[in-house]
Amino acid sequence: MSFFSNLFTRQEFTARLVERSFNTTSGLLELALCAGLMLLTFWLSRLIMRRRHQGDISGKRQFIRHLIQRILWPVLLLLAAVAAMYLWKATGHRELWLQLLVMAARWMIAIRFVLAVLHAVIPNGRFSSQLERSLAAVLWVVFVLWLTGLDAFIINVLKSMVIPLGSSKISVYTILTGLLSVCVVVVVALWVAQLLDNRLMQVQRLDLNLRLVLSKIVKTLLVTIAVLAALPMVGIDLTVLSVFGGALGVGLGIGLQKIASNYISGFIILSDRSIRLGDRLTVNDFTGYVTKITSRFVVLRSAGGAEALVPNDNFISSTVINESYTGKSLWTSLDVQVAYATDLPQALDIMTTVAARQERVAADPAPNSFLVGFADSGINLRLGFWVNDPENGFLGLNSAILLDIWRRFNEEGIEFPFPQREVRILNDAEDNNVAAASLQAAAQLTRQNTRSNEPASAGADAVDSSEQDGGANDK
Incomplete structure (x- = not known):
C-alpha cells in the first residue's frame, strides 16, 4: 500500500540525485528503460489508433475519439511506467527516472484532457494549434515549478x-x-x-x-x-x-446600449420565428440567404458568395423583406419578343410547356405566359413561374428555359424580330424640280435686296461730290 500511496506524491529530486544517477550503472539502465517505455508505448498507441480509424463522425463521438487519440499514449505510458517501477523496486534498486516518468505521464494526461476540452468548446479557427502549443508549454512550466518546489516560493510572493x-x-x-x-x-x-x-x-x-x-x-x-x-x-x-x-x-x-439591443433582438427574432435559417432576405439593398444567426448579428450570403453581417437590431427597428416568410418558393419571369406575324396562342403555349418541363419549376401553381404589349419591332410576351429551390440561383434555370424556347420557336418557324428602319429615296425628276425651285427663290431674294440698296448709294455719292466742290472754292 505504501507503494501506491507514494506513487504520485512530490519527491525531492535535487540536482545531486540526478547527477548520481548518471554516475551509476543502475541509473543509466533506469534512464534507458524509461526511453524504451516511451518509444514502445508511442508505437503501440499509433498502432491502436490506426486500426480503429474510421470515417468522419460528428458530435459527441467526435469529441470522444479526439480525447482518446490525445490521451492514449500518456495512459499507456503511465501504466507501463507504474508496472516497470514496481518491478524495478522489487529488485532492490532505488527509482528516480521511473518516478519522474510516472509524474510526467500523469501530468500529460491532465494537459491533453484540458486541451481536448478547449478544442471542443472553442469554435474552429479561433483555438489555433499555435495557441494550443503555447498553453501546453505554460502547463509544463507549472509542472516543473511544482516538481522542484519553487511553486511555494512564488505563491508566498504573490x-x-x-x-x-x-x-x-x-x-x-x-x-x-x-x-x-x-x-x-x-x-x-x-x-x-x-x-x-x-x-x-x-x-x-x-x-x-x-x-x-x-x-x-x-x-x-x-x-x-x-x-x-x-x-x-x-x-x-x-x-x-x-x-x-x-x-x-x-x-x-x-x-453598451447597442450591444445589449442586438443581444435582446437576437432572442426576439428567434422566438417569434420571423427569420429562420435558409430564408431569403433583402436588407439595405442586399439580398442573401440566412446562413447563421448569432447573439449579435445575422449572416446573409448572396448568390455570388458575398456575406453581410447584419446586426440584429436592424431586424427590429427597420423594414426587412423576407421573401421566404410564408413559403420557400419564389416567383420569377422571363420576357420574350416575337414578330407580328406570329401565331400568339401557339407561342404562349410553347413557353408554358417549356417551363413546366423543368424540375425546379413548381407544378402548383403552374407556369403561365402572358401578352405584355405591342412594341416597335415585335410583340412582347412574358413567361412567369415559381421556383421550388431559389437558394440554388436563377441564372442556370433561366438559361435552360430560354435555350429550350429558342429551339422550339425555330422548329415551329416563329421569328424573333429585330429593329427595322425604312429609308425613302426620291427619284431624279422630283429632285431636279426641288433644286430648280430652290435656285429661283434664292435669285429672286437677291434681286430684291439689290433694288432696296440702290437709292441709298446714290444719295451718298451726291453728298460726297458737294463736299469736294466746297473744298475747292475755299482754296
Missing part, C-alpha cells in the same frame, strides 16, 4: 502583494486564482452547454428557432452560474464586486 479595494484588500494570488478558477469553471460550463446544444439540435420535433433560443438561454445561464460559483470558491466575496455594479450599469446604459 500573497504578499496586496491591492487595496475600498475597505477591503485583495492579494494578487487571490486575483490570479480567482481568474483561473473562473476560466476553468466557464470552460466546463461551455463544454456542458455544447453537449446540451448537440442534444437539442437532434430533437426534430422542436422548431429550429426554438432550439436555437433554448441553446442560447442554457449557455447564458450556465456561464452566469459558473462565474457566480467560482468566485466564492477562491474566497472572493461577491459584495466586494458591488463597487463595480453602478459603473457596469452605466456602461451598459450608455456605451
Whole structure:
C-alpha cells in the first residue's frame, strides 16, 4: 500500500540525485528503460489508433475519439511506467527516472484532457494549434515549478502583494486564482452547454428557432452560474464586486446600449420565428440567404458568395423583406419578343410547356405566359413561374428555359424580330424640280435686296461730290 500511496506524491529530486544517477550503472539502465517505455508505448498507441480509424463522425463521438487519440499514449505510458517501477523496486534498486516518468505521464494526461476540452468548446479557427502549443508549454512550466518546489516560493510572493479595494484588500494570488478558477469553471460550463446544444439540435420535433433560443438561454445561464460559483470558491466575496455594479450599469446604459439591443433582438427574432435559417432576405439593398444567426448579428450570403453581417437590431427597428416568410418558393419571369406575324396562342403555349418541363419549376401553381404589349419591332410576351429551390440561383434555370424556347420557336418557324428602319429615296425628276425651285427663290431674294440698296448709294455719292466742290472754292 505504501507503494501506491507514494506513487504520485512530490519527491525531492535535487540536482545531486540526478547527477548520481548518471554516475551509476543502475541509473543509466533506469534512464534507458524509461526511453524504451516511451518509444514502445508511442508505437503501440499509433498502432491502436490506426486500426480503429474510421470515417468522419460528428458530435459527441467526435469529441470522444479526439480525447482518446490525445490521451492514449500518456495512459499507456503511465501504466507501463507504474508496472516497470514496481518491478524495478522489487529488485532492490532505488527509482528516480521511473518516478519522474510516472509524474510526467500523469501530468500529460491532465494537459491533453484540458486541451481536448478547449478544442471542443472553442469554435474552429479561433483555438489555433499555435495557441494550443503555447498553453501546453505554460502547463509544463507549472509542472516543473511544482516538481522542484519553487511553486511555494512564488505563491508566498504573490500573497504578499496586496491591492487595496475600498475597505477591503485583495492579494494578487487571490486575483490570479480567482481568474483561473473562473476560466476553468466557464470552460466546463461551455463544454456542458455544447453537449446540451448537440442534444437539442437532434430533437426534430422542436422548431429550429426554438432550439436555437433554448441553446442560447442554457449557455447564458450556465456561464452566469459558473462565474457566480467560482468566485466564492477562491474566497472572493461577491459584495466586494458591488463597487463595480453602478459603473457596469452605466456602461451598459450608455456605451453598451447597442450591444445589449442586438443581444435582446437576437432572442426576439428567434422566438417569434420571423427569420429562420435558409430564408431569403433583402436588407439595405442586399439580398442573401440566412446562413447563421448569432447573439449579435445575422449572416446573409448572396448568390455570388458575398456575406453581410447584419446586426440584429436592424431586424427590429427597420423594414426587412423576407421573401421566404410564408413559403420557400419564389416567383420569377422571363420576357420574350416575337414578330407580328406570329401565331400568339401557339407561342404562349410553347413557353408554358417549356417551363413546366423543368424540375425546379413548381407544378402548383403552374407556369403561365402572358401578352405584355405591342412594341416597335415585335410583340412582347412574358413567361412567369415559381421556383421550388431559389437558394440554388436563377441564372442556370433561366438559361435552360430560354435555350429550350429558342429551339422550339425555330422548329415551329416563329421569328424573333429585330429593329427595322425604312429609308425613302426620291427619284431624279422630283429632285431636279426641288433644286430648280430652290435656285429661283434664292435669285429672286437677291434681286430684291439689290433694288432696296440702290437709292441709298446714290444719295451718298451726291453728298460726297458737294463736299469736294466746297473744298475747292475755299482754296
